[in-house]
Amino acid sequence: xxxxxxxxxxxxxxxxxxxxxxxxxxxxxxxxxxxxxxxxxxxxxxxxxxxxxxxxxxxxxxxxxxxxxxxxxxxxxxxxxxxxxxxxxxxxxxxxxxxxxxxxxxxxxxxxxxxxxxxxxxxxxxxxxxxxxxxxxxxxxxxxxxxxxxxxxxxxxxxxxxxxxxxxxxxxxxxxxxxxxxxxxxxxxxxxxxxxxxxxxxxxxxxxxxxxxxxxxxxxxxxxxxxxxxxxxx
Numbered sequence: 001x002x003x004x005x006x007x008x009x010x011x012x013x014x015x016x017x018x019x020x021x022x023x024x025x026x027x028x029x030x031x032x033x034x035x036x037x038x039x040x041x042x043x044x045x046x047x048x049x050x051x052x053x054x055x056x057x058x059x060x061x062x063x064x065x066x067x068x069x070x071x072x073x074x075x076x077x078x079x080x081x082x083x084x085x086x087x088x089x090x091x092x093x094x095x096x097x098x099x100x101x102x103x104x105x106x107x108x109x110x111x112x113x114x115x116x117x118x119x120x121x122x123x124x125x126x127x128x129x130x131x132x133x134x135x136x137x138x139x140x141x142x143x144x145x146x147x148x149x150x151x152x153x154x155x156x157x158x159x160x161x162x163x164x165x166x167x168x169x170x171x172x173x174x175x176x177x178x179x180x181x182x183x184x185x186x187x188x189x190x191x192x193x194x195x196x197x198x199x200x201x202x203x204x205x206x207x208x209x210x211x212x213x214x215x216x217x218x219x220x221x222x223x224x225x226x227x228x229x230x231x232x233x234x
Contacts, residue, residue, distance in 0.1 A: 080183070083188040112198060164210070
């Protein structure tokens with residue numbers, strides 16, 4: 001049976017004893033009923049994964065000692081999804097959770113011409129990514145930035161392969177046809193799609209149009225389909 005899996009932003013593997021955060025300690029003690037001598041795993045979301053043993057435990061805190069550590073190199077060819085915010089925040093949060101479970105390297109929230117703006121709570125969004133990382137037992141935490149204006153950012157993306165998924169009737173390629181050995185960024189638009197001006201500007205900035213299938217997808221669905229198709233190239 002897999003050991004319980006926890007996140008700690010900074011872990012010094014050389015320390016003899018590490019005191020866990022209060023919420024993590026509470027979960028260990030009050031929910032999982034773990035005791036001294038029980039083992040668990042800790043990750044810092046930066047590729048490090050430690051096996052540790054509980055040394056001290058009480059109602060509000062728990063301390064562990066590191067037994068061993070491993071490092072999981074991040075894929076050299078990383079996938080970034082830049083996706084429009086949604087009017088329904090819960091649907092955007094669902095996308096974040098699933099994209100993190102799939103193993104997407106970075107998510108960039110976009111504000112596009114047709115984006116219906118919403119209040120963006122970065123701390124809450126990051127906590128969703130942490131939970132998804134732990135659920136899927138990965139040791140890399142998906143990166144997340146504050147929302148950016150697509151109109152001012154288009155020329156600033158420097159990924160080797162830049163793709164855009166849109167609904168206009170133009171010639172489009174399949175994602176599987178592109179070289180998998182490249183850092184890849186894909187743009188996913190809002191409900192109502194990118195504006196014609198945004199599509200034109202993206203093409204002028206060397207974005208290549210791709211198809212995500214024969215059906216018209218919701219924004220969050222398109223993001224997940226893109227995530228799966230891009231990951232399956234690797």
